[in-house]
Amino acid sequence: METTAQVEQIFRDEFTRLFAWLVGSLRDFEAAEDALQEAFLIALRRWPVDGIPPNPRGWLAVTARNCAIDRIRRERRRPDLEKQMDHLTLEPKDARDLDDEVLCLIFTCCHPALSLDARVALTLRVVCGLRLPEIAHAFLLPETTLAQRLVRAKRKIRNAGIPYEMPGTELLAGRLAGVLGVVYLVFNEGYVATEGPMLLRPDLCQEGIRLARLLATLMPQEPEVRALLALLLLTDARRAARTDAAGEPVLLPDQDRTRWDHAQIQEGLSELGRAGRHQQAGPYFLQAAIAAEHTGVERADDTNWPRIVRLYDALVRLTPSPVAQLNRVVAVSMAAGPDLAYLELGGLEESLGDYSYYHAARADLLRRLDRRVSARSAYQRASELATNPKQRAALARAAAELDEEAAERFGDS
Amino acid sequence: MKYLAMIWTEWKDEREFDLEEAMRYREFAAEAAAAGVLAAGDSLHHPSTSTTVRVRDEQDLLTDGPFAETKEQITGYFVLDCPDLDQAIAWARRIPGARHGAIEVRPILAMDEMMQ
Numbered sequence: 001m002e003t004t005a006q007v008e009q010i011f012r013d014e015f016t017r018l019f020a021w022l023v024g025s026l027r028d029f030e031a032a033e034d035a036l037q038e039a040f041l042i043a044l045r046r047w048p049v050d051g052i053p054p055n056p057r058g059w060l061a062v063t064a065r066n067c068a069i070d071r072i073r074r075e076r077r078r079p080d081l082e083k084q085m086d087h088l089t090l091e092p093k094d095a096r097d098l099d100d101e102v103l104c105l106i107f108t109c110c111h112p113a114l115s116l117d118a119r120v121a122l123t124l125r126v127v128c129g130l131r132l133p134e135i136a137h138a139f140l141l142p143e144t145t146l147a148q149r150l151v152r153a154k155r156k157i158r159n160a161g162i163p164y165e166m167p168g169t170e171l172l173a174g175r176l177a178g179v180l181g182v183v184y185l186v187f188n189e190g191y192v193a194t195e196g197p198m199l200l201r202p203d204l205c206q207e208g209i210r211l212a213r214l215l216a217t218l219m220p221q222e223p224e225v226r227a228l229l230a231l232l233l234l235t236d237a238r239r240a241a242r243t244d245a246a247g248e249p250v251l252l253p254d255q256d257r258t259r260w261d262h263a264q265i266q267e268g269l270s271e272l273g274r275a276g277r278h279q280q281a282g283p284y285f286l287q288a289a290i291a292a293e294h295t296g297v298e299r300a301d302d303t304n305w306p307r308i309v310r311l312y313d314a315l316v317r318l319t320p321s322p323v324a325q326l327n328r329v330v331a332v333s334m335a336a337g338p339d340l341a342y343l344e345l346g347g348l349e350e351s352l353g354d355y356s357y358y359h360a361a362r363a364d365l366l367r368r369l370d371r372r373v374s375a376r377s378a379y380q381r382a383s384e385l386a387t388n389p390k391q392r393a394a395l396a397r398a399a400a401e402l403d404e405e406a407a408e409r410f411g412d413s
Numbered sequence: 414m415k416y417l418a419m420i421w422t423e424w425k426d427e428r429e430f431d432l433e434e435a436m437r438y439r440e441f442a443a444e445a446a447a448a449g450v451l452a453a454g455d456s457l458h459h460p461s462t463s464t465t466v467r468v469r470d471e472q473d474l475l476t477d478g479p480f481a482e483t484k485e486q487i488t489g490y491f492v493l494d495c496p497d498l499d500q501a502i503a504w505a506r507r508i509p510g511a512r513h514g515a516i517e518v519r520p521i522l523a524m525d526e527m528m529q
Contacts, residue, residue, distance in 0.1 A: 113498055160520045161414045163497035171499065 003048040010056045011040050015129035018060055020101035023108075026068060027164055029126070029154035035071065039064035102127070103218045104164055110179040111162050118153035119182050120189075125150060127214075128207050138204050139189070176219075180228050180284065183211045187232050191239075192388065205236050216271070224282040226275035231288035233268030234295050237261040249394050253300040265295045286315040305335035322351040330361050338368040356385035360395060367402065376402040415452055415521040416493045416501040421485040422514030424459055437509040438489075445493065450504055456489035485514055492521070 022032035187208025312328035333341030352358035363378035383395035445451035
């Protein structure tokens, strides 16, 4: 019984490297997965009887390789590959070399010719080694839908000839941004779960951080990789304080800052410091710097809003996305008051009219400008558009509170 | 591997002929040929010259015009011989139509693959 648990742990630890190593020779995700699965089943059968071999990774590698060769022979396909696989060996010292294979694997899973959904699912499956039901649960998808998505992606990689290698220098910057985008998305999906009863889905946050850590180890020279890791660590450090005992969302100014994970904040800050040694500030660096401004002060009132506005200015110049502009406007309202911010908000209506957070920010500004009726309908609109039930309820409450206040006022007069 | 690069562009008028665009296509084809990438390629007549053929119950059903009436139509194609998708994309993005229309890149299923 205990051995079974150990086998599973070893398999989890070694899955990504072994998978990357197998795909490197087989050039076929489905075949690699099948071979590895078969090797795992053999280990589950043998190890409890024979004991765990001294080099489990090597054992699994040889067994998986043999399973792949058997299958190629059985199906009488690609004799060229059979020969090539015969020469394939994995020495225990190869852990370092496997890092390059893992990096290839990540870039292939995040190839822009795959749909974003497929990139995320594939990365969680083969890079994080999550099982199908785990991913389906995290994204609240039926397992069959997810399985289909994965099969289609794996076949496209094979049939469309998506290369299994690191992109050349002329493509690297764009592709790396794509990889970081997938990691950020995984984290964010966990951070603000779009649907489902829980506001936070911590597992995906952990996977996002794990991926960022892995990338930071594999590409230590890339400042944006470290910056992303810093951003995720600093954001995640606030997790415990983001919901109250009843699971309701607590906004940043109202959070109990003693509940933040201060060790993780320290780690995030040191990653940010290392990313900051490079010349150019990228979008993740700026976002991490903004997160650091928040986590660096003990009281919400001490927040240096003018500096945060300057960081947002730089971010908007770099990536003029409407969401970044909205966050900038919120910072402006804190630094310079709601009047100026409200003027700047107007230009965003067209692109963000369907975005709950836009209406929530607008409602907040209107409330501070004492325009209660407009604030109330903006909160209501925000509530209608929110996909997370907890957030939807909180926004509806904010609208109702304005009603009560109005009733009290008129009651007085 | 061979990839079919289908060129989807707007073509408003039957008589319309853009000499400069045609020159850009010639230039592209020459470069792709010199690099050993160009396996085939043609431009097509206006979509209104298309005939769509279906056979149902041994009856030929012909319709005048393209398969789908969309704003963009296939106005030409190239067959690109490239080692992988990245390189096929690198060539496809240089096809002049990519600037105003779209290039759909699809791997060609080789006969021996089909037999497996």
